[in-house]
Structure formats: structure tokens, C-alpha cells
Amino acid sequence: MRETPYKSYAKETNWFGIQMSNTFSFLSHDITYGFDYQTIDVSSLSFNKDGSRKAPYSPDNGRVNTGIYADGFLRFFDEYLIVNAGLRFDTFDLETKQTPLKTDFTPGSETFDIVNPRLGFKYFLDETRMFQFHSTIGTAFVPPESSEMAGYSERELSDGTIMIKKGNADLDPETSITIDFGFSVSKPSLGFFADITYFNTIVDDKIATHVISLTESSYNNAFEAKMNGVEWELSQDFGTLMAQDYSLELYLNGTFFIESEEQISENKWQDIYNVSPLKFNAGISYQDTVFFGKFNIRYMDERKDNDWYTSGYPEITYDDFTVCDLSFGANFQTYHKVKVNIENIFDEDYFEKPEYPLPGRSIYVDYSFQF
Template sequence: MTTNSAIAACGRAEATRFRPAEANVPFSLRKRIVRRRGKRSAGCHIRDGPCVDDLHNTQRNIPTTIRLIMKSNFVKPSKSFIRMAGLLAVLSTVCRPDAAAKEVAKTDSADYVADEIVVSSTRTDEKLKNIPRKVEVITSKDIEALDPDNATELLQKTAGVDVIEYPGVLSGVSMRGFVPNYGSYLNPQYVTYLLDGRPLGTYNLASVDMNMIERVEVIKGPSSALYGSKGMGGTINFITKKSRGPIKGTASLGYGSFETFEGNAAVGGSISDRFDFDIGFRYFNQGEDYKVGKNTLISNPDPQILERDIDTMHNSTYSTNSGMMRVGYRLNDNFRVDLRGAFFNAPSVHTPGSIWGYYGEGMKDVYRKTADLSLTGTAGRHSIKFMPYWSKDESNNLKQTEATQNKPSKIYPYYLGDFEEYGFQLQDVIALGNHRITGGLDYDNQTYKTRRYSAPDVAQRPYSADSRTSDFGLFTQAALSFLDNRLIVTPGVRFDATTFGLLDTPLVPNVNTEKEHDGFFSPSLAFQYSFVPELKVHSSIGRAFVAPSGLQKAGEYVDSFGRTVRGNPDLEPETSRTWDVGLTWSDTKKGVRADVTYYDTDFKDFITQVQRTDGSTTYMTYVNAGSAKIRGLEFELSYDFGALADYRYSLRCFVNYTHQFENDVTMGGVTSPMKYVRDGLGSFGIEYDDFRLLSARLSGRYLGTSYEDNYYRSYGRLPNVLVIKNEPALVFDATVGIKINAQNRVDLMVKNLLDENYAEKTGYNMPGRWYGMKYIVTF
């Protein structure tokens, strides 16, 4: 959720003995030091990084926070874990011998001045308060407090998103009433996923961990005018760490229920006045099948649907390892270049299948890797960015042969999916007084290939042909400021020229690789007007689209069932028109933030598969059919009682809620509720931080009613109904953090505190109560 309390300064602003070493830090931040117990606390300020002591003409490094975490069914830590935790404590003291005896309060200005956070998802660096859209920023403080296993867990607890999640590293999200994509490249994706402003390279958010993520920006509403296809519901931009100044690092060990073990390490900073870097690694292992919850707090679901008698999701163990590295070089005073690479590996992930057994237990590999190079800089009024990128996402389903007297058993992939994406972004931001105009060119190329095997090294025909989609996008957007910044208007437009085609595919005969072309025009307009500094009205309207795949638009092939599948060259993209209007009250000094936003979407041209006949040939093809109407209200409110004490502490209460007034689909003249979308989503809680010793957070998540198609109603253990109704659920989490000293922190955590039995996808119940702890050391 957006952290929106005011500056939690370490004390009242006084003299300027300590000032940030970086010259570009605003003067308001340079003034802040600490008064604790009547004494000035040397080295306490409200931002990470080095400080200069003007009195002694020395530079001191202000340490960052450290922490440790917990998760129901707590498992006693092993001796090796305890030894490693002790080693970390000793290491921290050795690396920072003076710090063990000092308590240093720490606050982060980005966490407490929400309006001053700089957001880059609009393709320019803008302060949050100057963006006339519904924007939420999930800060590093939120990430630390929630300790999410992956991006999906973070977003579902903070951003009011709909989720489809399967056990075994597979999930996706959506927002504002659009259906989530759970990682399938054959289904439409209605939210744009970005990594530092460029395509993330995967639809599977379970393969994105938070170890090297600084913050997450969530912009709700259409974004096709900025990023092209997919941005109907909004944009989610993961911003990575970019450390400069003295080298700093963190290391952590965590242990919890279901024999969960986690190890993290990250370090970054400047090697010289020109070189800087970041590097981080994470290892996670769940060594025991998880237990599901035992309670349903606010509903009484059908026992056939939730299967409340089950205790354990068998075959649900898995492990992952991931890492990211960035190297930056300052070419001169105006330009710099950054090279980054990252990977995610989840070998031999065990998948439990549904609780009803129609999908059995299995095993798979999930691999993801990505790299990019960015050149950024300024020349006069111009701010230039050029970023080529590449990503590859692989998912392999595995089988094991039976052992014989002469041959041992062997694990082999029987189905392989390979998604590869590459391209570049080139843009220029021109400053004209208080106005800025952004323009640029994007190129993106996506290829999806699949392979099948009936036995080790025995290939068989894939279900479908391989396909490729490439896109050139030209865009421009202006940020116009009038009336002393009280009125901000941001008109924008983008044109996408897309090429669709099939590829020659092994074992698939007679693939027609003729290409098809299409273009789409995406305008947008947003504005905000500030009546007084604290109160503004904001509104936006935009057109968005989701392009068809190469399989749907172009060519012809014979699938694995012997059917002819023919692309439709006249197929249109799925399109939407959304407008919203909202009112925001944000008073930093008084610790209050409130926003209410109404949105209205017309969604049409759904793509669906149909059977057609051409003379004597019967074939499958794709057509536009169906439409939807989506209307809803987003509500946000928070208050920090620390404002009453000049932010000597923070005690913040918060609530976010999204309610769907209407979300109905019309297909063939029949209207029904949109499937896989909750009618209400909410998050709420209270968090405390004294900036010295103790921090705590209690939060809850409300999941409203949703509906799913029942494709297995003839299956004995399922209700014989066409549509399954999922009842509401309520899930709580709690964290308590204790700072031992400036370098060491212990956090205790409980996820699913009240042991709720719930599912993000019917038939795949989520883990019950989980206890965990983590020990974090900063050096």
C-alpha cells in the first residue's frame, strides 16, 4: 500500500552539523538531525547514505536497518541455523565495532513523505503529488514489514489486486475488474509488468522475488498510450536498487514453519567516483508440505468446494535461488551507463494438483533470466534514455520413468514452454520551463515455442505451432503545468504497428508462415487541479488494447489433435475505454491522506475460439465476440498519530478498499458476472515504529465473492453446477521487529494469523498459519 505519512523526522530541525554528502539532496533534508533524551544523536538523519560532519570535517556512513522474520506450525530451528545466525551477529560487530554500543535512529524520507516520492512509471521522473492518476507506491518499508516470498504476495497484500495463484511457483495479478493471467502466454494479459520501466519478461509473478527491489509503483487505469499492448487495468513497475556512495550490505537468515529456510545477501555502493554496483542473491527452500487453514471467519463455504476436511497439500515442497547484479559507470558529468543481469531458478518444483484430484501431483522446472543495458543522461533541455533488453522465461513439466531391472528411473521434461523477449526503448524528455514533453520509440519482439516428449529424447508433435509477434511503438506525452502548478494536464498518444506470424515448427506439418500486420492508436488525457495545497481533484480518460497472439492472427497449422487451426487476419485487438475521477486530501504535516476514485470501463472485442467450415474443410479460428461493463470505487485512508508528537514515533492506521459496482460480461446475448474477479478487495491495519528499538505491524486482507466456471461438474467430488461461487475470506498477518543495535535486527512474523482456509484459485488451497523468524545484519 502507499506509505503516505509525513516526515518521521528523528527530531526537530536544528543546526546543520551533519549534512548529506551528496550535493543534490534538498535543503529541507539537510537540516534534519536528532534530539533524543535531550541530546543530539550524531549520525541520525532521514535518508540512507553518507553524511558529512562539518564540525570535524569527516564523513560517516549512516547504517541502514537490519531485521529477522517468522511464519503456522513453527518448526524448531536447526543447530546449523543457530550457528549461522550467531556468525552473522559476530560478523556485524567485527565489521562495525563502534556501532555495537550505539543506538542510531533511522527513518527514510521516501517512506514518510509520500507526496515527495519520485515516480518513474509515467516515463518521466515526477513527484507523486504531480501525477494526475491513481498511483500507489509500495515502499521498501512495506517490503521489509511483509517479507513477501514473491511479487504476487506483496501485491495482493498492498495494492488491491485480483490474484490467480497455484502452489508451485505460478501466479499473476490484475486490477480494476480485469481477469488475472496466471502466467500463461496463450491467454491475454491485462496489466503491464515492468522492470525499471522496460518489459519484465514474464507473466509469472511468482518467479519475481523482492530481494533487489527498492519499491513498486502501481498505476491504475489504462497505460497503452505509454507502453502499448496489455495495459488495460494498469501498470506495475518494479524499481531495482541502485546504490551509490560508501559500500553497504545486508545478510539475513530466516527459518519458519513447513521447514522453510531462507538466506539473503545484498551489497552495493561506489567503487570509485565513476564506478558503482549492486549485487544480491537469495535462496529459499520449503522442505515440508504445507498445511492448509482450519477456519473460515466470515463465510460458510460449500464443503465440496473448499474441502475443509483436508489437512495438508501433499507434494507442495520447492526451492528457488535467484540473483541480480548491476554495474554502473559515469561517463562524464551528464551521462552514465548501467549494465544489469538477473536470474531465477526453481528446479524440480513439486506441484500438488487440485484437492479433488482431477489434476494429479507433478513436478516442473521454472527458469528465468534477463539482462539490459541503459544509457541515460542530460544535454541542455534534453533528458535522454536508451535501453536495450532481453529476457527468457522457461517452464518445463517433468515426468519420471519407472525403474526396471536393467534401467534406473529417469526424470525427463514431457512439456517445455519457452518465451523469449527482446527489444529497446529510446526516449527524450524535453524541458520547456515548467512543462515537459516526452517522446520516443519502442521496439519489442516476442517468441513463444513449445515442445513435447512421450519418453526421454522421444519428441512428439506440439499442441500448437511456434509464433512470433513484433511491435514498433511511437509515443509522445506532455506534462503541462499552469497556475503555479495548481493545474497539471498530461495529454498523450501512441501508435503501435504490430507484425504477427507463425514459425516453422518441428513435427508440425504444413505451417503457413505468412505474416499479418495491424496498427492501433491509443490516446489518453489526464488532469488534476489543486484547490488548496492539500486538496486536489484528478481525472483521466484513455483507450487501451490487448493485441492478439501470432497464433490467433496469422497463418495456419495442424495441431496435435489433427485439427486445422487458422489465424484470422481480420481479428481486432481486445479494446477498452476507461475514465475515472477522484478526490485526494493529503496533509503531510498532519499525517493524513485520503483518496476516493470512481472508474468506469467499456470493454469489447473479446477474442474467443470458434469452429468454422470452409467448403469441405472444418477448422478452428478466432473471432471477436462479447463485451463487458466494469464500474467500481477505490477508497484509501490513512492517519499517522505520530504527527501529534512531531513524528518522534510513527503509529499509522490505514485502509484501502476497492468495490465493484458492476462487472458483467455479455456473450451471445447472455449476461453473466465476470469470472475470477472479486467483487471487493481490501487491506487494512496498523503499524508502529519508534525509530530506535521496536517496530510492529498488524494487517488484514479482505477477499470478496468471485465466480469460476466449473469444467468438471461431472466429477464426483465437485458440485454439479455450471458456475462455482467462492465465498469471502479474511487473512491477517503480524510482524514484530526488535533492533538489537544499529547493525542487528530480529523480526518475528506470523502469516495467516487466524489460520484462514482459503484459495486464490478454486481447488488449490493456500497455506494456513505460518510462523517464522529472520535475523538481518547490516555491514
């Protein structure tokens, strides 16, 4: 017998932020500096089938982030060489708060500070700026979520087994460094663009799900993780190529992971779960002074993960999927626009995580008036 749906969860997020920046120029260079400030407060509610309250998985929590940065856009050798260099300092104040009905954690706070430098450049190989070599290197920082530090949930299986997932208050933030380099060919007068880029990312203290026993899991910091692969982008506008007053573009872009692994013990590595080795978008778009449209195909390859709903958390593989979307519309009488979106045209039954199915065929009609 099918279970009657009920409201099991609700969350309220209050966000406030301020951003300020300024840019000044000298010679052929631009320097931008700025300040970011944001506060986020999250409160959660969980409910039983009869509508009564129960303890939520994640505690009420708050986060304050303050950042200052400077970024330089520097041009050399008659703009054949363009250098982009930046530095950012962030401080994060994380707090887990006293939460009604939730007694399985101790409220607390923690502060993280991080400096992230970044350097990139591109060099044009010819006078027409058609051929370009580019490269970047930079660092990143990801603090743990409150649910990863103080979450707790129980799930009962059909055989009566209770599966437990809980947070880890001793988690450290993730830090990473990424380097990429690639080659581009761009000819706007012919409507052509192509780029291929190799990337390599090394993550220290990657936050990962950790199996404790056949019925219990938590989070921990993996020793290290590494991800490298190739990104590509290709497009051709046949309207521009044939000197027409419309755009008719074919495009293809995607990512292929050569390696995606995390170190879980001194001498043991495993594939990073829920990372697809191949994903891409392909399609065609059209636009003139009145009509426009786009047909897009999105593909995601198989992904490995733990089966979090089976005792022992066995490794499983999610199916690949292909989803097609269509949008079209018209502009008329200067101020009016009508647009139709048909998402998941063929009503594909798919998901990126089990028990969280993504929408089937959806049709939206939008009218806008601009003046």
C-alpha cells in the same frame, strides 16, 4: 489412490528490450518523449507421465512490439491546475511458429497498429493544496495471446469424457476506453490521506472463453463489455499526527464493482467471469530508525466462473477468502538489514483459479548488506 506427481510442462521465455526517453522543460511545464522496443520468444514443452514428449497446449511463438510516445506535464494558474496529456503509437508483430509434435494449427503471423491517447488533470481547491479534484480519460489495446489463437488441449474426466479447449485464429484485439474522476483530501503534516474515485471502462471485442458444446470450448470476441465501480484509499499516520519520530500508519484500500458485464449475443448480457465484486487490503505498518514491520489483510469476494472440468461447463461460484501476511525486521550498524516475511500466516487454503492453489504458510528470512 493418489496420483504420483510428474513434470507435465516447461516453458522458456527469451526477452530483449530497449527503452529510451528524454525530458525537457520550458516555463513550468515538462515534456517527455521516448521509444520502446521489445522482442519476446516463447517455447513450450509438454510431457506424458512416463516422461516422453507430447504436443504442448500453446505453439512456440514470438512477439515484437515497437512504441513511440510523448507525454506532457503542464502546470497552470500558479500550479492550481495540473494537466497530463499523452499520446502513444504501438505496432505489434505476432507470430506462431512451427512447433515439434504440434500439428493442429497452421503457423502464421499478424500485425496490429494502435494509437492510444490519454488526458488527465487535477485541480487544487484551496491554497493549502489539501483538497483536490482529479480525472483521467484514456484508451488501451490488448492483442490476443498465441494460446488464445492456436492453443489446443484435451483433459480426460474420471468418467472417460474428453474435454477439449482450442484457440481461435480469427480473434481480434481488445480495445477499451476508461474514464475516472475522484476527490482527494491530503494533509501530510497530520499524516492523513483519503481518496475516492469512480471509474467506468467500456471494452470492444473483449476476448472471452466461449462454450461450443458440452465438451468443447474456445475463445471469441464478445460484442462489448462494461465495468464500472469505485476505488478508495484511506490512511492515517499516528506518528506524524502526534509529532513523533516514528511512523505508525493504519490503511485501507480497495475496489468495489458496481457493474461488470459482457455482451455475449445481440440481446444477452452476463457477468464477467472471475471478477470479484469486492476486494480490499487493510493493515498497520510501523517504522522508526531501527525497527519496521507491517501486518496486512487481503480479502477477495466470491467470483463466478465456468467449471472447466465438468461436462457442460456449468456455472459455479468460487469461495471468498481472506489472507494475512506479516513482515518485520531491523536495520543496524548502518549497513545491515534483517527482514522476516510470514506470508499466509493462518495457512489459508485458497485459490484464484481451481487446480492452481496458492501457497500456504511461507516463512522467509532475508539479510542484506548495503555499502
